Amino acid sequence: MKRFTWFNATSLTLGFAFLYLPMVILVIYSFNASKLVTVWAGFSTRWYGELMQNEAFLDAAWVTIKVAVMSSTIATVLGTMAAYLLVRAGRFTGRTLFTGMIYAPLVMPEVITGLSLLLLFIGIGLDRGVLTIVLAHTTFSMCYVSVVVSSRLTSFDRSLEEAALDLGCTPFQAFRLVTLPIIAPAVISGWLLAFTLSLDDLVIASFTSGPAATTLPIKIFSAVRLGVSPEINALSTLMIAVVTVGVIIASLVSKRAAVARARDDAAAARA
Amino acid sequence: MRRLLIAIPYLWLLALFLVPFLIVLKISLSDTALAIPPYTPTIDLSEGWASFRAFLTGLDFENFVWLTEDDLYWKAYLSSLWIAASSTAITLVVGYPIAYAMARSPDEWRATLLMLVILPFWTSFLIRVYAWMGILAQEGLLNQLLLWTGIISEPLTILNTNTAVYIGIVYTYLPFMILPIYAALERMDDSLIEAATDLGCSRMSAFWLVTIPLSKNGIIAGCFLVFIPVIGEFVIPSLLGGSGTLMIGKVLWEEFFNNRDWPVASAVAVILLLILIVPIILFQRNEQRAREMDE
Numbered sequence: 001m002k003r004f005t006w007f008n009a010t011s012l013t014l015g016f017a018f019l020y021l022p023m024v025i026l027v028i029y030s031f032n033a034s035k036l037v038t039v040w041a042g043f044s045t046r047w048y049g050e051l052m053q054n055e056a057f058l059d060a061a062w063v064t065i066k067v068a069v070m071s072s073t074i075a076t077v078l079g080t081m082a083a084y085l086l087v088r089a090g091r092f093t094g095r096t097l098f099t100g101m102i103y104a105p106l107v108m109p110e111v112i113t114g115l116s117l118l119l120l121f122i123g124i125g126l127d128r129g130v131l132t133i134v135l136a137h138t139t140f141s142m143c144y145v146s147v148v149v150s151s152r153l154t155s156f157d158r159s160l161e162e163a164a165l166d167l168g169c170t171p172f173q174a175f176r177l178v179t180l181p182i183i184a185p186a187v188i189s190g191w192l193l194a195f196t197l198s199l200d201d202l203v204i205a206s207f208t209s210g211p212a213a214t215t216l217p218i219k220i221f222s223a224v225r226l227g228v229s230p231e232i233n234a235l236s237t238l239m240i241a242v243v244t245v246g247v248i249i250a251s252l253v254s255k256r257a258a259v260a261r262a263r264d265d266a267a268a269a270r271a
Numbered sequence: 272m273r274r275l276l277i278a279i280p281y282l283w284l285l286a287l288f289l290v291p292f293l294i295v296l297k298i299s300l301s302d303t304a305l306a307i308p309p310y311t312p313t314i315d316l317s318e319g320w321a322s323f324r325a326f327l328t329g330l331d332f333e334n335f336v337w338l339t340e341d342d343l344y345w346k347a348y349l350s351s352l353w354i355a356a357s358s359t360a361i362t363l364v365v366g367y368p369i370a371y372a373m374a375r376s377p378d379e380w381r382a383t384l385l386m387l388v389i390l391p392f393w394t395s396f397l398i399r400v401y402a403w404m405g406i407l408a409q410e411g412l413l414n415q416l417l418l419w420t421g422i423i424s425e426p427l428t429i430l431n432t433n434t435a436v437y438i439g440i441v442y443t444y445l446p447f448m449i450l451p452i453y454a455a456l457e458r459m460d461d462s463l464i465e466a467a468t469d470l471g472c473s474r475m476s477a478f479w480l481v482t483i484p485l486s487k488n489g490i491i492a493g494c495f496l497v498f499i500p501v502i503g504e505f506v507i508p509s510l511l512g513g514s515g516t517l518m519i520g521k522v523l524w525e526e527f528f529n530n531r532d533w534p535v536a537s538a539v540a541v542i543l544l545l546i547l548i549v550p551i552i553l554f555q556r557n558e559q560r561a562r563e564m565d566e
Contacts, residue, residue: 109503
């Protein structure tokens with residue numbers, strides 16, 4: 001039985017204080033009545049009110065959500081296809097190039113991805129706006145999705161698919177009825193990852209967006225460049241709250257799924 | 272069916288990953304005067320070989336020569352490498368004890384601790400960097416605290432210096448260091464430490480001779496996961512750094528958005544990629560070796 005030694009307890013406390021204190025401070029100061037962000041002048045929700053009045057932020061938030069939903073959905077479809085190819089398609093022409101193109105965007109500096117996509121969009125005369133951001137986000141996040149999904153595909157028992165095919169399924173039916181339900185958790189986490197990456201992205205969006213479409217990170221960045229602002233503190237707090245609630249719900253759901261699976265397995269073993 | 276399945280993601284990546292990169296390469300080799308926006312693509316396929324030849328003779332290395340002549344650029348590359356290397360080392364020193372303590376904590380605690388390390392990943396990177404601006408500012412919380420405790424009598428200038436950049440990097444990249452080291456340590460068999468101490472090792476030397484070598488792959492993976500992205504980092508130097516902070520990601524951004532010099536920005540990108548290829552290949556080798564050891 002392992003117990004906390006004083007050394008381990010200290011390093012955990014200090015480590016997690018370092019990771020979480022800045023966020024806690026940000027949240028606390030978002031309720032500060034003063035406009036001077038470093039002086040505490042009493043509790044107030046004034047900045048949340050002002051935030052809700054700020055059309056520019058609301059518009060940007062809406063654009064960001066639209067872009068994130070579209071790009072993560074397309075990226076999940078493409079990424080799952082790519083993962084299937086990597087794990088199941090065997091040899092095909094240009095496989096090495098394909099594998100390279102899946103892994104390269106993961107390590108490519110964002111400034112380069114952004115610059116290169118912008119030059120492409122200008123080269124083909126595509127006006128920059130929501131569409132170009134969606135294309136850009138889909139491209140890098142499909143690679144993340146395919147990494148997540150392919151690790152699940154590698155670990156599952158291929159004979160299940162073969163059995164479905166032997167029993168008369170077409171390859172597409174076998175995928176839909178057997179493979180997809182099994183890899184579904186990985187596909188969902190891939191979607192979530194793609195969604196967060198898109199919500200979060202500043203650099204690539206800055207290169208690929210036009211004046212018609214500004215995303216929230218671009219807006220936040222241009223506001224905080226000049227210094228700390230209480231409205232941004234309020235906005236950050238809302239974003240942190242959404243993420244925290246989301247992660248807690250996701251972990252509860254996956255815990256319940258694990259319990260249900262364990263029960264099913266036990267029932268199957270008895271039968 | 273199979274062809275279609277292969278074609279869709281393949282063509283997508285060709286069109287939106289490979290082709291854009293070739294365009295960057297091309298623009299980095301084209302004449303500054305011609306390529307100032309809007310640049311015109313010079314290959315005209317309808318004219319076939321003649322235009323291809325004209326295209327090839329039109330290429331020049333002027334922009335790359337320019338990069339070597341102006342010392343801003345090579346200083347920025349060197350300083351990015353230096354900042355990336357030293358902040359990786361600091362992150363390792365900060366992250367290792369946390370990963371170690373997580374791996375040594377009671378079983379029922381581990382899932383929670385792991386979730387607490389992963390949670391910041393899901394929070395906006397921009398917000399995590401921004402959070403430090405209020406803390407490190409001249410009249411910020413850290414200075415208030417230090418003044419109040421009497422450690423200092425004058426507020427320190429931290430924001431807009433390289434120190435703030437280091438703090439920002441260590442803070443945002445810490446989970447990337449902790450997770451692979453934790454994964455390596457968690458699989459370690461504790462009886463090895465007992466064996467080492469039984470055989471006369473002090474606890475300290477058992478740590479250096481047994482624990483560290485066994486977590487080597489995790490340490491290497493963590494270091495690369497921090498080092499590689501930090502080289503091209505833009506958000507941290509531009510929010511926390513000052514005018515003296517030279518990092519190549521920021522230089523590229525300014526070259527593009529402020530100076531609107533696309534060919535030079537493209538040349539900066541090409542060199543940055545060439546610099547990154549070495550650590551990326553080393554990282555891949557390490558991952559492969561780790562996988563082979565598992566099997």
